Every structure is written in C-alpha cells, then in structure tokens.
Amino acid sequence: MKISYSDRLSATGYLFVLPAALVMILFTLYPFILALWNSLFTGFAQNLQYVGLQNYIRLFTSSRFWNSLFVTILFTAVSSGISGFLGFLAANWLVSRGVRFGQFFTAIIFLPYVVTPAIATLVWQYMFDRRFGILNAALNSVGLNGVAWLGSPVSAMLSLILVQVWFTVGYNLVIFSSGLQAIPKDYYESASIDGATESQQVRLITLPLIVPTVVLVLVLSLLSGFVNSFVIAQILTGGGPFRATEVLMLLIYKTAFEGFDIPRANALTLVMFLLLFSTSYMLQKWQDRVYHGLY
Amino acid sequence: MTVKNTTVRFFVFLCVLMIVAVASVSAGGAEEREDGPQTFRMYWNTNHRYDVYQQVIDDFAEEHNLVVDLETFLWPDMRTKLLTDFSGGTVPDLIQVPAPWISEFGANGLLMDMTEQIAAWPESSDWFEPAWIEVTSEGRRYGMKNHHTTFGLFYNRDLFREAGLDPDAPPQSLREFRDYMEVIAEELGPDILGFAFDQDAGYLVNFFANSDVPQLIDDTEIAINTPEVRQSLEILQEIAANEWALIAEPGASYQTARRAFIEGSVAMMLSGPWDLASLADLAPDMDYGIAVPPHLEGVEPRTIVAGTAMGIPVGANHSDLAWELMQRLTDLEIQVAATQEAGMLMPRQSWADDPRVQELPGVSDFARIVPFAVPFDIEAASRGLSDIMWSGGGGDLTTQLYQNIIYNRRSASEALETYVREGNRLLNQ
Secondary structure (H helix, E strand, O other): OOOOHHHHHHHHHHHHHHHHHHHHHHHHHHHHHHHHHHOOEEEEOOEEEEOOOHHHHHHHOOHHHHHHHHHHHHHHHHHHHHHHHHHHHHHHHHHHHOOOOHHHHHHHHHHHHHOOHHHHHHHHHHHHOOOOOHHHHHHHHOOOOOOOOOOOHHHHHHHHHHHHHHHHHHHHHHHHHHHHHOOOHHHHHHHHHOOOOHHHHHHHHHHHHOHHHHHHHHHHHHHHHHHHHHHHHHHHOOOOOOOOOOOHHHHHHHHHHHOOOHHHHHHHHHHHHHHHHHHHHHHHHHHHHHOOOOO | OOHHHHHHHHHHHHHHHHHHHHHHHHHHHHOOOOOOOEEEEEEEEHHHOOHHHHHHHHHHHHHOOEEEEEEEEOHHHHHHHHHHHHHHOOOOOEEEEEHHHHHHHHHOOOEOOOHHHHHHOHHHHHEOHHHHHOOEEOOEEOOEEOOOEEOEEEEEHHHHHHOOOOOOOOOOEHHHHHHHHHHHHHHHOOOOEEEEEOOOHHHHHHHHOEOOOOOOEEOOEEOOOOHHHHHHHHHHHHHHHOOOEEEOOOOOOOHHHHHHHHOOOEEEEEEOHHHHHHHHHHOOOOOEEEEOOOEOOOOOEOEEEEOEEEEOEOOOOOHHHHHHHHHHHOOHHHHHHHHHHHOOOOOEHHHHHOHHHHOOOOHHHHHHHHHHEEOOOHHHHHOOOHHHOOOOOOOHHHHHHHHHHHOOOOOHHHHHHHHHHHHHHHHOO
C-alpha cells in the first residue's frame, strides 16, 4: 500500500503528539475512567459492592455537600473577583502610566505566587494567631482590640479569601499587563484626540479588547480557587468553625481519608470536575460571543 | 487511508501502549528480587522513633538479613498514605497506628486477623485487658497495643503560687476547675490564663466520661445524653465564654496548647506521657504536677485511653517476620527502656509493677490515672462511624459539638442534643 504525502505528514504530526498524549491518557484519562467506575460502588479496596448512582443520590441529598458547594463558590467568586480587579487596576496603572521601577513592583507583587502554598499558609497561620499573631499585635499597638481571625465563620472565610488574594493578585497582574501591552497605543491617542476621558478609554477600548485575558484570568482563578482552597482551608481552619470554610476539595479529602469512603469521594470529585468544566466552557462561549478581535 | 482512520488507529495504538505500560509497571512493582536481602517495610509514628526501638529493628534486620525500610509519618499523613496503600495493594509489612484504627481497619478486612496467634502467645495474658478491647472487632483481634496511655491534667505549681492557689492542690471537680480559672485570670491575666483548650475535640472526653457513662455507645444509642455530661459541658463552655482559657483556633496545630504551657502563658493543659520528654527538654526547671482531669463532684471519673497499636496489613509480604518483630518490640525489657527513654506508658502489667518504672517522675503519676482510662469510642471505630468518634482528632459531628462549646455559638445543651440526634441516626442507619 502506497502511503500518500499528506498521510505521511499527518503521521509525523501524531508522532510529535504521542508523548504528551500518552502522559495525558495514563495520568488523566485512565484515572478519570477509574474514578468514574469506582464512584458506582461502595466499600473499600477489594470489598466493593455495586450500587449504581447511589453515591450521587446521597451526595445531592446531603446538606453538608450543598454547604460545601456554597462555601467553595463563595470563596472562589469573591477571591477571584477581588484578585482579578486588583490585578487589573495595578496592571493598568503600571502599563498606562509607564511607572518607574514598574518591573520591580511587579516582581514584588508576583513573589507570593512562587512560594509553596503550604509553607506560606503556615506563615499566615502564625500571623492570624489570636494571642501571638503579628496582625493582632499591630491592631493592639494602635489601641484596637485583637480579632479572632479564624475563630468565627465570617472572619475565617474572610481570612481565607485574604490569603488567596495575596497568592494570586501578582499572577493576575502579569497576565493583565501582557494583555494591556498588546493593545496598540494608537487607539488611545485617537480617542484622546476625539476627547474621550480616561475612564471612557478604559470602558470602551481597554475592556472590550482584553476579553480573552479576562476569560483566561477567570478560568485560572477558578482552577486556582478550587485547588488552593484545600491547602489554605486545611491548614488555617480544617474546614471550621462550623464547616464555614469546608470547601469541596477538603470535603473530598475528609470523605476519602477520614470517612474511609473513596467511592463517594470519587463521586464528589466528578461533580466538581463537571462544575469546573461547564463554567470554563461557558466562559469560553461568552468570549466567542463578545470578542471581535484586536485589529 | 483518510485522516479520520488515522486518528482512530492512533487512538487505538495509544490505548494498547497504555495497557502494556500499566501492566508492566504493575507486574514489576509486585516482584521482589530473590538474590539480595529482602526488604521489610514498616510505617511508624515520627515522634515514636526511639533509640531503643531502632536497636531492636537493627538487630532484627541483621539476624534475618533484611533491609528494613522504616517510614515515619505524623498521624494525618499516615492515614492518607495507608488508605492509598490499601487501595493500591502496596501495603507495608507492619504498621504502628492509633489503636482505634486497628479495629476500624480490621472491621474492613484490611488487617490480618491475629486472634489465634495472640491466643497462642503466652505473654498476651500480661497485657492490661482494656488494651485488647481497642484492637478487637466483633471478637477478633487485629493487632496488639505497644503504647498504652491516657490523659492527665498538667498544672504549673509556680503559676498556682503566683495566683495565690495551693500548688499541691490541683482542681478535683469541674466547679473547682472553673473557680481556679477565674482566680488565675484575675490575678495573672490577660497574659497568663488558666487553661488551654486544644483544637482536638477528643480531649473533652476526659472531663465528662464517668463511671456511669464510660462508653460513647450503649448498644443502639449514644450514651452521653445525660444531665451529668450536659452540666460538664456547660461549665466548660462558661470557661471558654469568659475567656479564662486560651482557645486554639480551628486549624491550630497540636503544639498550640503545649507551647503555651511550656512558655508559662497557661497554668494547666491536658496532655499525656508522650509530652513528658519534651517538657523535660524545653522546660527543665518547670515545677509541675499531673492529676486526674477534673469531673463533676460526686461522679467517679474516667479518662479516654490512648496509645498506639501494631498490626499487619492483609497482603503484607513478610507477615511472619512482622509478628516476630511485634513480639520483640513489646518485650518487657524493651518497654521499660522505652519508658526510661521517652516516658511512654506501656500495656504490660509486669511493666507497671516494675520498680524501674515506678521510680520515674511523671510516669508514676500517669500510672495512677491509667486505671481510670476507658476505650470510650471504640465501638464507633469498629462500626466505621468516624463522624461520631472522639479519638484520633474527632469526627465531623464531634468537631461541630466541640466548636459549639468553645466558640460559644449555641448552648452546650442544644449542641449536645444535635450530636446525639445525628449520632443515633448514623448508628441506626
């Protein structure tokens, strides 16, 4: 059989894809299918019994799951919103004003992102300590009472959000900076000649042209919110007080390793995957609808 | 050949390649080389790696021409690692875990049933009887305790003196405990407080378990729904609400209360003999005593039994050798040496009678408390009801009850009722 040139070309392409595809199949697709299959059982290790969709039904009728889902969405939405907004403001300020030492500021703000989350969160734990923490020491030094940062549901959630914003704002700044630098300066010059104010320029030129960057930041914040939330909540609060910070990832961990119920934890994981996938997909669709290109 | 056909063939090729890779990795992992020394894998708690145990392990390895791969973990990491190993079929030969895990794992068919081996071993009759209860599920024994401990109230005599309290009269009743707390807060506060509440809900049991309620479960219902337990929790809540005690925050580490006691910022803490060595190291000059944790007046106190046990996972490569090492590690001379090295309490009656043990300060205090210790929630462990458990950090429902008490969101009575209602529901599911 004679193989045509175009077939040879596509075969070469597949060969290039092969290593990455193998890794994907072995470490993503295979465990995914295994998790899906396992979520239809109950029991542990070799003692599994098929229960169909029972794990999913139990999940959706559990108040703990809905609480966890709400906590996760709250944490992710608020931290992504604040972090994205601050990242955009800082990037816009640095890019549009051409601030001196801009790269230095960027590096300083980006620094938390390269610190290991577990280590940084431990440092935050010491800072939040009610009696010995530096935050309460600062409040006391100006005559204010110390706060139980992790001791009440509201303050614990706010503390978690603060840590997540601290982690991600620098990363968002860098992404927004690159998005903003791609917009031709001519647009702003023309608008300026036509009498557009600075806020009009941001609203009518900057924002419509950085839609892909916004979507990218949102998707990455979403993923980072879901993933980081485990480390932050586990170390700072263990999900408490009163499950106020029991995010989905933590619930999955507790279900699997404290509750001894790996099939149910797999069901939870798949629900979380669906949530992440559908949100990312909708964001992509929104970008397709509203973004009409840079030039 | 179309592009579509090529894609399908490529995908099939990938899948075959993947299956071959997985199969070869699995097969390779299961094999152990026949020619060189065999590897014996064991998991141990990081804080229990005593020199005396290491010597036993070294001698054991040399005699059997083994390489002993001793991996150490803190409890949460150990649990994660173990459950992953059980799922993946890559279990170690010997594990040391908190005793309630043994009955929990045993009930799930993950540990070897050692009932016959233990019954045939003459020295097993030397073990304190409660030490066997903790490793038993439905009448079968799945392991053997190697540390048998409990909790005591550590009190700093110097701080008692500074607050004008009798340094040789620790609080015996919860009412006295509350009054001491108030005096210390008035005399030495706010920098020095009376007590430190741990982040671990399980410690609470030591205040409310008593001879009438020695166990969490009474046949088919939660047994702690009594006026005595309710009253005990209310006094503890009053202490927390008045901020007479340091309250560890929800994610705080185990060290929080210990650190506060060692640096002298709290006058009392609940802990066990496992902290005697670190106290001697970090606060050698501290004048402290150890007493039975205070209870309501008129009730006979109980504390929660603690400690670790060893077991052999189902599928272990060297189960016979593991059983031999278990016996060696619990030899009377080794137990006495471990006590002398680290102050740890042991499960043998002959150990308790040994004069070398009786003369050790701290250890002798705990020897007086051990008879009050009960395996309070062992039935919950063997039934797999982790949510209502108190030991091992406390289950989810237990944590909710504890947090309601120390963070004062609801009345102790209401919180207890919620715990009991939910607990009964789980019990009868």
